[in-house]
Structure formats: structure tokens, C-alpha cells
Amino acid sequence: MNRLDFDPLLDDLETRVLVCCGSGGVGKTTTAAALALRAAERGRRVVVLTIDPARRLAQSLGLRELDNHPREVVVDGFEPKGELFAMMLDMRRTFDDMVLTHAGRDRADQILSNPFYQTISSSFSGTQEYMAMEKLGQLVAQDEWDLIIVDTPPSRSALDFLDAPQRLSTVLDGRFIRMLSAPARASGRGLLKIVGTGFSLFTRAVSTIVGGQLLQDASTFVQAFDSMFGGFRERAQRTYELLRSPGTGFVVVAAAEPDALREASYFVERLSAEKMPLCGLVANRTHPVLAADLPAAKALAAADDLDRSGDAPLAAAVLRLHADRVAVADREKRLLARFTRAHPGVPLVGVPALPADVHDLDGLREIGRRLAGE
Amino acid sequence: MTSWTEELTRARLHVVSGKGGTGKTTVAAALALALATGGRRVLLVEVEGRQGIAQLFDRAPLPYSEERIASAPGGGEVHALAVDAEAALLEYLAMFYNLGFAGRTLRKMGAIEFATTLAPGLRDVLLTGKVKECVNRTGPDGRHLYDAVVLDAPPTGRVVKFLDVTKAMADLAKVGPIKGQSEGVVRLLHSGDTAVHLVALLEEMPVRETLDAVAELDGADLRPGAVLVNRVQPTRLPARSLPVAAEGRLDESRVRAGLKTAGLDLDEFTLEGLVDETVEHAIRVRSQQDAAELLGQSDLPTLELPDLTDGVDVAALYELAEVLVAAGVR
Structure with missing residues (x-):
């Protein structure tokens, strides 16, 4: 790397x-x-x-x-x-x-x-x-x-x-x-010819949708x-x-x-x-x-042992959170x-x-x- | 952690928002699966053009149509739709102005993109309009086609603006098809049929942003639903060891003795590493607890989803959905 x-x-x-x-x-x-x-x-x-x-x-x-x-x-x-x-x-x-x-x-x-x-x-x-x-x-x-x-x-x-x-x-x-405001301003015919009737329809539709004031x-x-x-x-x-x-x-x-x-x-x-x-x-x-020297599997196995005996809950927790951490780090x-x-x-x-x-x-x-x- | 309420069960549109990076899309997908569990039909919708759903379910980008993407336990099914504002606008133009062919030409020219950027509110009105159409659509038997719709909405910073269609429409035309249809959207979003859920992490910033969003939703007369707390890390330490460890005062000799009992004779360096990991874990858990307490101010149903160390794949989505079902989601 x-x-x-x-x-x-x-x-x-x-x-x-x-x-x-x-x-x-x-x-x-x-x-x-x-x-x-x-x-x-x-x-x-x-x-x-x-x-x-x-x-x-x-x-x-x-x-x-x-x-x-x-x-x-x-x-x-x-x-x-x-x-x-x-x-x-x-x-x-x-x-x-x-x-x-x-x-x-x-x-x-x-x-x-x-x-x-x-x-x-x-x-x-x-x-x-x-x-x-x-x-x-x-x-x-x-x-x-x-x-x-x-x-x-x-x-x-x-x-x-x-x-x-x-x-x-x-x-x-x-x-x-x-283009959109052209018909509203003046005749705008030249523009319409160039872009075709689709555009005139579109202009009408858009101005209906967004409103003439906004276009203005x-x-x-x-x-x-x-x-x-x-x-x-x-x-x-x-x-x-x-x-x-x-x-x-x-x-x-x-x-x-x-x-x-x-x-x-x-x-x-x-x-x-x-x-x-x-x-x-x-x-x-x-x-x-x-x-890093303690593998997750070993930590988990030891934690299981400790949980069974119930002797050392703190050490068991430490081992489990270490295993979590190894999983996250690996990912x-x-x-x-x-x-x-x-x-x-x-x-x-x-x-x-x-x-x-x-x-x-x-x-x-x-x-x-x-x-x-x- | 509290559970899903009766009121939320009645909602048909579930809007999911949250701070960026909290796993909004993942939670929305898990919620869709949970709602579909037991034989219901649910539509999962995204609106930000990211194809997040397709990536999550590991499949090709979704076209602008509703595709079945997953089955849920008990015969349920989840369909998905990626709504895009341009396509929605073309749909309107085709419907009301007979602009099928010309519309496509205009799209190529960039005119549609332009119209939707000209009036920023227009985009949101089109997107929420499409969502409303999905929520209200009925099948041949006259019943709703989808039992529920889950919307993967914009992040908390933008979600109220996104949903506040009334405000957006104030800038737009006072008459016409979009106006008429937006009134229906407003009715739906402000009704008991809609709940806006917020995805949070148990960290200070996301929690603060969640609380701000709740206030903002209330202010806009939108209904906050549940808080979905994502990536909750397990608390490993015994309760009495936690505060001490978070202060960095872990009883090393006790840890060492415990490890010895388990047959682990570790060198000093490894033991130190374990202690440091434990202290970091304790600090994180404690700040999670502080964040959870702060989150309690929202007074909303709060559901927790576990952190998945292996990452989120399709199987993990089902796992999260199960957690939600167990918390009462239906």
C-alpha cells in the first residue's frame, strides 16, 4: 500500500x-x-x-x-x-x-x-x-x-x-x-420556428406549471x-x-x-x-x-470458558469486546x-x-x- | 427502547429521513421488509437518483417502473421504484398535454432538467406527487395496490423543505394540473396516513440533528413517527465496571487474573492493548448512553437496530427487519 x-x-x-x-x-x-x-x-x-x-x-x-x-x-x-x-x-x-x-x-x-x-x-x-x-x-x-x-x-x-x-x-x-419567456414577451415567432411546435407546447405547459410570474x-x-x-x-x-x-x-x-x-x-x-x-x-x-497478537477465536473460546465458570466477568467482557474489534478491523x-x-x-x-x-x-x-x- | 405504536401501524406512507451517513437507505429497506412480513405488499421508493436500493439489494439499476425486488417472510413482497423528477414531469406532460414524442426531444435538449431547476420546488412537488399516486393507487378489486409505501427521503437537513409542498407551490402556478394534484399531496402528507421516521446514530451530532428535525417537522405540521436508532453497539462490560473503565482506570490486575483463569498468559504489550481497547469501548458506550438520554427528549417511539460487524448485505437486511418486527413493526 x-x-x-x-x-x-x-x-x-x-x-x-x-x-x-x-x-x-x-x-x-x-x-x-x-x-x-x-x-x-x-x-x-x-x-x-x-x-x-x-x-x-x-x-x-x-x-x-x-x-x-x-x-x-x-x-x-x-x-x-x-x-x-x-x-x-x-x-x-x-x-x-x-x-x-x-x-x-x-x-x-x-x-x-x-x-x-x-x-x-x-x-x-x-x-x-x-x-x-x-x-x-x-x-x-x-x-x-x-x-x-x-x-x-x-x-x-x-x-x-x-x-x-x-x-x-x-x-x-x-x-x-x-426561450421560455420569449412568447410572453413578444411574438417569439422566430424562436418557435427554430425549435418546432414541441417547444411551443412545452412552453405553454411549463408556464402553466411554474407560473407566468416566475418566468417573468x-x-x-x-x-x-x-x-x-x-x-x-x-x-x-x-x-x-x-x-x-x-x-x-x-x-x-x-x-x-x-x-x-x-x-x-x-x-x-x-x-x-x-x-x-x-x-x-x-x-x-x-x-x-x-x-493484535490475540486471535479473535482464541479470545472467544476463553470468554466462553470464563462465562461457564462465572468467575471473571470483567475479563470475559474484555475478551468479547476484543473479538468484536477484530471483526470490525478485518472488515x-x-x-x-x-x-x-x-x-x-x-x-x-x-x-x-x-x-x-x-x-x-x-x-x-x-x-x-x-x-x-x- | 420503546416499541411501534398503534398509530404508526395505521400509517400507509412511511417517510424515512436522517442525517447523512446514518444508514437511511438501509433502514428504509429493512422497514419495508418488516412491513411486508406476514403477507403484505410494500413499495420502497427512492427519490435522489442514487440507485441506493439497487446497490443494497445487489442488482442492476432500477428503471422508472415498479419492480419486485424481494420476498418477505409469510408471503409478503417488496417492490421498488426509483422516481426521477424528469421522468415524472414527462409523465405529466404526456398525460395533460399529449407531449409524448416532443417531450423526449426536449429531454435530450436538457429543457426538462432546466424546468425542474428553474423552480427548485417543482422537483419536490413532482417527486412527492408520484409517491402520492403510488400510495393511493387501487387494484381491480378497489383495494389499495400497496399496503404500505416506504420513502427513502432526503436527509434531515432538506426533508422538511422536501415535504412542505404547500410552501413550494406558493412559488408555482396557481392553477393547472400540478396545482390540483399537489393539494392531494398536501392532504396525504399532513394526515394520519403519513409518518416521518428519523434514522439516528447514538452520537451527539446525529442526535442533535434528529431533535432539530423533530422540532422542524412539528413546526411544519408534519407528523414525526419513530426514531430508528441504527448501528447500536453491544455493551460488553458489566455495568459497574463501565464508568471506571471510561475514566481510564481499569483494574488491570483483575483483568490479568481473569485471563489467567481462562488459561491465557499474555505478554505485557498485548495486555496493554486489551486494556486500551476496553477503555475505548467504555468511552464509546458511555457516549452512546449520553446520546440515548438526549434522544429521549424527543418523546417518540425509539427502536434500536444492532451494529452489524460484517456489514450490510441482503441477508443482513432480513436480520434488521426481524429486529423491527420483534419491536412491533407491522
Whole structure:
């Protein structure tokens, strides 16, 4: 097995951006925070961008509010060699800021107050992913940190993160909005000829379903947005390029579970297809056996003996929980071996689970040690 | 652990949600098998385009049609359906606008995908609309075709929005076929025929998210059903040893003496490993207990499913279904 070795990666000044991705619930945010803490303690000037962190994790980083700007992590007794900054993404504010930057004041007001914009900026499924990328672009452009670690949105599938910006672009690009709203605006005959009667029927059907008002709002929005769209797309394109640049690395986080590893596999394949640099896989929360010399079968047989005599209930319990642990560890090893067989070139590190939740810097530091294989 | 209630037995639509990573799909499938036990016909539906059911039952991706995927003890059967919003929209268009052929062309152009992203609520309305149709469908004998429908719903963060069709419709057309049909969906989802179950793990975050979801469901006038606690680990230690071990103060000499009695003469290193494993186990069990206590605040029926060390395969689903049946699910 090819081992993922974090310390050289974190120490390398050429490493400028690390993106932690993976499916929901695998511990991406904690991993991102632990890597950032470790890098700061090893001397880097780091900022970690978290998306929707658990409350206690946020508090441990001193993040009390969502103010969309990095704040230095100041905690008693925390004196890193480098510096650690942290922030939580406010997706709506990031979107608003982007509109304000790219459109003139009047135009911007028009866009911000449009009901369709409000829908897109708060509930469209790709917006969070897009805004995470936008914020990453901004942090890079600010050039105040020598390492940026990004968490990715808690999507169902790890791939959403790469696809969502494209999906949002397609919607905002407005080809269909224009087509749909054309008959409502004017005669629209030219369009109808091009796409045929199916489309006219479709337009009628869709406007019956979604309502004329929504189409009207969408159409107004797209017209106002048009002026800034060039800049918008260019920005997205630049961020995409950034993700491909040599200073960037992707860290795929997965639990040692079939679903999470399957998602990780898709992601690894996709990154390679997109020529995006992959650092490796973090197999999070594993349960390695700590008393490896005692086989499970022997432990169980001894526990049975003890149960029969009823002499030593504590020792019997210790033996049984050891056998449980061996079974879990074997299963995790099997699953990870399967992943490695499918992706032999991908470096991997197993991170043994902490028995309790992490909610302070000490906990993050411990995870950092485990990530580094200490 | 409490058990399934009379009220839940009357529900015909069982919505299953939960925090990401809690095993929502597995639990939904086990629930479908449990409900089918004894000769009933149950439909298991997924709506997120992940083909999670097919993977779980180890078979090819499900088409947009209802397929029989498993038999349950006592002559029951589980059918499955992967609903997809685009297909559901095409179904409507074909039904109300005679748009069969043109619809397919539009789909190729990406227009359908566009229409469902244009109004984010539309997607949910289409998906829940299809589910309602399945719940209400009757056979030639006039009886419901499915005795129960189990919906593998979006995770807790999104589920209330997903089910709150009234709100989604506020943004959409005020007339037309979808409007008419959504009123039926609203009636079903807010009636005693529907229960929204939440899958949780005995860890602090999933429990907090479950409690938040219960409050959110209550606020939206949706009915929380049961809490299905997944992957509960067995407590191996005797009750009196647990708190001491969780503090890291395990009586090593007693463990060593006990092991000797069983004929195990272990080296220091292995013994230390066993002690560390035991301490970790105790800490986990204790935080499980804390989480269970916190979960008690929900005041909902709470059913526990064991952690399966060998992972979840089809046989394991039947095992989990048995546990649910034993807890009164029917």
C-alpha cells in the first residue's frame, strides 16, 4: 500500500490549496480543521474555509458567527509556530458580494431584489458549491495566506462539488429562460420556428406549471444578469483552472464503509479524468486492533470458558469486546484493500477513530497526529 | 427502547429521513421488509437518483417502473421504484398535454432538467406527487395496490423543505394540473396516513440533528413517527465496571487474573492493548448512553437496530427487519 504522508505535504511551500472532499458524514470538516491546525503548528500561515461546521467544532476554532471573513484563531495556550485563520462560508453573502462587484450599483439592486435571484441564491442545489469555489478564488486572490484548506459542502455525492458550478452556469446562461419567456414577451415567432411546435407546447405547459410570474422574474433577472455574466463565467473558469494548478491538491475523505468508499472511487476517477491533482485518500475513523497478537477465536473460546465458570466477568467482557474489534478491523481492512486494488496508485492513510466527539483544539491536534500517522 | 405504536401501524406512507451517513437507505429497506412480513405488499421508493436500493439489494439499476425486488417472510413482497423528477414531469406532460414524442426531444435538449431547476420546488412537488399516486393507487378489486409505501427521503437537513409542498407551490402556478394534484399531496402528507421516521446514530451530532428535525417537522405540521436508532453497539462490560473503565482506570490486575483463569498468559504489550481497547469501548458506550438520554427528549417511539460487524448485505437486511418486527413493526 502506498502511504499518504501528510507532514511533507503540509511543509511543502509549494502546497498552496488543499481541498477536502468526500460524501456527507465522513468527517470532512474535522479533517480540514485538523490539517489546518497541524500546518499552522508546523509554521504555515493557514486559513481554513469551513462549510456548515458542527457548532462545537466552530466554537473550538473561535468561530461564533458567520461573518464570511477569515478570523485569526485565538485560544488560550494555542501558540502555533505559524498562524491559523478560520472562517465559515455564508453562501448568500458571497453571492451578493459577487453581484455587487460585477454589476453597477443600479443593476445590482435590481438583481438583488429580484425574487428569482432570491430563489437561486438561497435554495438552488448548486449554489453552495459554486460559492465555496468563489470564496476559494477570493482567498487565493487576497494572497494573505500561504496555505488555504477548504472543506466542501455536505452533499450527498462527492461529485456534486465538481458538477454544481456547471449546473448553475447552465441555468444562469439563460438560453432556456430566454426561450421560455420569449412568447410572453413578444411574438417569439422566430424562436418557435427554430425549435418546432414541441417547444411551443412545452412552453405553454411549463408556464402553466411554474407560473407566468416566475418566468417573468426569471427573464428580468437574466436580462439584468447578462451584463455581468461574462465576468461571472470567467471567474468560475479561473477557479476551475486553479483547481488544476500544481499548487492544489485534493484530499478525498471516506469512512471505511462501502457507500463512502464507492463515492470516493467515483471521485478519484473523476479527478483523474479532469487532470486534477489528488493527494490521496483519508480512510477516516478506522478501528485498528490494539492487541493484535490475540486471535479473535482464541479470545472467544476463553470468554466462553470464563462465562461457564462465572468467575471473571470483567475479563470475559474484555475478551468479547476484543473479538468484536477484530471483526470490525478485518472488515475495514477488506474494504480498504478492495479500494487499493481498484486504485493502486492512490496513497492512503487510515485515521483511527477517537472514542469521543472532537470539540476542542486538543482533539483536533490529536486527529492531526493520527492523520500524520504518529 | 420503546416499541411501534398503534398509530404508526395505521400509517400507509412511511417517510424515512436522517442525517447523512446514518444508514437511511438501509433502514428504509429493512422497514419495508418488516412491513411486508406476514403477507403484505410494500413499495420502497427512492427519490435522489442514487440507485441506493439497487446497490443494497445487489442488482442492476432500477428503471422508472415498479419492480419486485424481494420476498418477505409469510408471503409478503417488496417492490421498488426509483422516481426521477424528469421522468415524472414527462409523465405529466404526456398525460395533460399529449407531449409524448416532443417531450423526449426536449429531454435530450436538457429543457426538462432546466424546468425542474428553474423552480427548485417543482422537483419536490413532482417527486412527492408520484409517491402520492403510488400510495393511493387501487387494484381491480378497489383495494389499495400497496399496503404500505416506504420513502427513502432526503436527509434531515432538506426533508422538511422536501415535504412542505404547500410552501413550494406558493412559488408555482396557481392553477393547472400540478396545482390540483399537489393539494392531494398536501392532504396525504399532513394526515394520519403519513409518518416521518428519523434514522439516528447514538452520537451527539446525529442526535442533535434528529431533535432539530423533530422540532422542524412539528413546526411544519408534519407528523414525526419513530426514531430508528441504527448501528447500536453491544455493551460488553458489566455495568459497574463501565464508568471506571471510561475514566481510564481499569483494574488491570483483575483483568490479568481473569485471563489467567481462562488459561491465557499474555505478554505485557498485548495486555496493554486489551486494556486500551476496553477503555475505548467504555468511552464509546458511555457516549452512546449520553446520546440515548438526549434522544429521549424527543418523546417518540425509539427502536434500536444492532451494529452489524460484517456489514450490510441482503441477508443482513432480513436480520434488521426481524429486529423491527420483534419491536412491533407491522
